[in-house]
Amino acid sequence: MKKKSLFTAALSLVLILALTPVLHAFSDVSGHKAESHILSLKERGVINGVNSDAFNPDKELTYAQAVSLLDRAFELDLSRFRFVKQPVASDMYENVANDQWYSEAFVEGYYNGVEFAADVNPNDSISREEFASILMAQVDRKGDYPLIEIYIDYLDAKEVQPDYSNAIQKLLILKFAELTEDQKFNPTQSITRGEAALWLDKALLFADKLTVNEEVEPSSQFDNVKLTTEALTDTVNKVTISADVPHPGYGIKVTNIKFVGDIAYVDIEIVEPLPDMMYPQVITNVSASIYVDKQYKVEVVEKQYINKSVAQ
Numbered sequence: 001m002k003k004k005s006l007f008t009a010a011l012s013l014v015l016i017l018a019l020t021p022v023l024h025a026f027s028d029v030s031g032h033k034a035e036s037h038i039l040s041l042k043e044r045g046v047i048n049g050v051n052s053d054a055f056n057p058d059k060e061l062t063y064a065q066a067v068s069l070l071d072r073a074f075e076l077d078l079s080r081f082r083f084v085k086q087p088v089a090s091d092m093y094e095n096v097a098n099d100q101w102y103s104e105a106f107v108e109g110y111y112n113g114v115e116f117a118a119d120v121n122p123n124d125s126i127s128r129e130e131f132a133s134i135l136m137a138q139v140d141r142k143g144d145y146p147l148i149e150i151y152i153d154y155l156d157a158k159e160v161q162p163d164y165s166n167a168i169q170k171l172l173i174l175k176f177a178e179l180t181e182d183q184k185f186n187p188t189q190s191i192t193r194g195e196a197a198l199w200l201d202k203a204l205l206f207a208d209k210l211t212v213n214e215e216v217e218p219s220s221q222f223d224n225v226k227l228t229t230e231a232l233t234d235t236v237n238k239v240t241i242s243a244d245v246p247h248p249g250y251g252i253k254v255t256n257i258k259f260v261g262d263i264a265y266v267d268i269e270i271v272e273p274l275p276d277m278m279y280p281q282v283i284t285n286v287s288a289s290i291y292v293d294k295q296y297k298v299e300v301v302e303k304q305y306i307n308k309s310v311a312q
Helices: 002-019 035-044 063-073 103-110 128-141 162-173 193-207
Strands: 223-231 236-245 251-260 263-271 284-293 297-303
Touching: 035 193, 063 103, 063 128, 063 193, 128 162, 128 193, 223 297, 236 251, 236 263, 251 284, 263 284
Parallel strands: 263 297
Antiparallel strands: 223 236, 236 284, 251 263
């Protein structure tokens, strides 16, 4: 009878284990500071290991891995945009090939606020300050949120590039990241895969609580886009891009020109109205001008641009 009971208990345990979903853990993250965050992101389907068994949490994160990480985490895509030519990575980045595992992520990131220098090397490691910047840019895109008006000082603040300073403050205030024991951020050091996972998981948990901004998509706010060409000299044309927008608070700007063969592809963005301003609700024509060699035909690519009022 006792043997039968033991057999029954053992069989029950086997069945329970068989029916319980098991999250395969990486063998090299046990006891790591970022362990729970790495496993959380794995469960979300955001991260992959360097193989089926290892994550390498203390290895430096590359640009390719960083953009792919944010691409999956924030579900970036191009569905909001209209293109006359399907963009490829080499349109934006001279060292990013179009046939790599990370190529699509670089394109989707570029059109959704994850932008790098034109000469970025996808295999180089990304710094802590730059990863903080692109991460917080994605959090900001999720919607407005309250932020305590304090300044967190740290000993190596003067080493931070000015463009990244605000993002680091937000990162620290929201407790996505912490200073070292000696009160440093180490902005220029490369961020590790484990650190990036820790920051990202905390940021996603925070972003999940934000209300998605439900404003009309900028791509639908451009209407009646027109190109007007005027000969400026014997070799240069002045090309004016105009469009109708809902009211005079909106604007239009050229952000990039890419020359491919005899075509100049021009990126344009909506400039959003200033917050808390009142505008007459009347359709308004806005314009921006560029100057190009007469040998090029100009085509327009619309690119999303949303200004949000975020506490500083």
